[in-house]
């Protein structure tokens with residue numbers, strides 16, 4: 196079975212968040228099951244690859260040619276498509292994102308002809324569902340890809356009769372995520388709980404009706420972790436290796452983390468994108484009480500300017516108690532997972548979440564909101580703490596409860612958990628088989 200994963204980012208080539216982890220790890224885990232999975236990405240700026248050919252496709256009624264690059268990492272073949280509009284520094288966040296990702300998807304559609312199945316990830320690849328047999332994965336319903344219908348039908352050459360409520364139309368615009376859901380043979384999302392939540396008006400982000408209508412082909416498959424990439428026994432970013440059986444190296448990680456951040460223990464850490472989704476307003480509101488109670492806070496992430504500004508100010512106002520690293524920095528993230536006393540994940544909503552799994556693998560207990568994949572991966576009172584209410588008091592209560600239960604013991608227990616991709620890869624394999632036998 197030959198499957199082409201189409202996505203905007205994949206570890207280790209280019210990473211903004213958890214999507215890259217998944218697209219980097221799943222193809223590797225599928226290989227032992229006899230699935231030949233390759234990954235297609237846009238040729239972002241700075242990515243080096245061997246040129247192996249070109250792809251011809253039509254955009255806005257004109258023939259275009261895109262160079263095709265190849266790179267093999269960890270036994271996985273990555274293909275890079277150099278369509279116009281890429282070759283820039285960032286993956287997202289440009290005013291012409293819709294146009295350039297549609298161009299990418301149209302070219303990808305051509306390349307897909309050589310595969311049995313496409314596995315398309317999130318809105319940037321959703322158009323593939325209209326171009327080839329596709330399994331579509333929702334990593335985050337918050338970004339749906341809205342496009343004005345005029346340019347959309349001009350660029351893609353698709354017929355206007357798709358512009359109706361059971362297909363692409365969404366309040367007068369084209370909604371690419373909706374197209375992915377409607378036209379894919381199978382739809383998955385990244386945890387069983389999120390698969391249920393998105394069918395409700397509260398967390399369906401306006402697509403709950405569509406998801407309920409297509410519920411028969413929707414399945415939640417929990418993400419795994421690449422256990423070779425995230426392994427305290429062989430992580431080059433830690434001062435010493437450690438395991439559950441011999442956790443002595445963890446004390447060195449704690450010491451190094453305290454020294455690097457200048458923070459006094461116990462340190463609560465947040466690592467992740469600075470985004471509305473992540474519940475950072477709760478963290479800010481709870482901060483005065485947390486510092487009063489003797490906790491320190493380490494925040495690492497990039498994203499929304501308003502959130503970044505607030506943490507810059509807090510770090511200046513509370514030296515030795517609050518530290519903010521406004522950077523994407525792999526070594527410091529690993530040190531935080533290993534060296535903090537607890538990891539905070541106060542998300543408003545969370546499709547799956549990887550940071551709480553990484554922390555558990557590194558023996559650090561999470562305090563997480565009981566939502567989405569957090570609920571499916573943190574065992575409340577055993578490997579971490581889950582809190583319900585989206586309120587600063589909920590978070591505070593969670594932190595206090597963790598230390599009352601014994602943060603260290605819960606952390607060590609978390610190291611026993613199996614977050615491997617083996618089970619999830621089997622589940623995806625089953626979904627691929629269903630999609631190939633599909634008679635729609």
Ligand SMILES: Nc1ncnc2c1ncn2[C@@H]1O[C@H](COP(=O)(O)OP(=O)(O)O[C@H]2O[C@H](CO)[C@@H](O)[C@H](O)[C@H]2O)[C@@H](O)[C@H]1O
Pocket residue numbers: 211212213214216217334335385418466467468495496497522523524525528545546547548549550551568
């Ligand atoms: N400043 C920084 N420095 C270093 N590393 C950083 C970093 N900021 C983030 N990261 C890394 O990015 C990843 C974040 O992954 P998550 O899954 O927790 O959240 P994200 O919202 O990005 O993913 C979305 O997609 C994934 C994949 O399906 C879902 O799990 C999730 O719920 C959904 O929101 C982790 O590997 C983390 O270490």
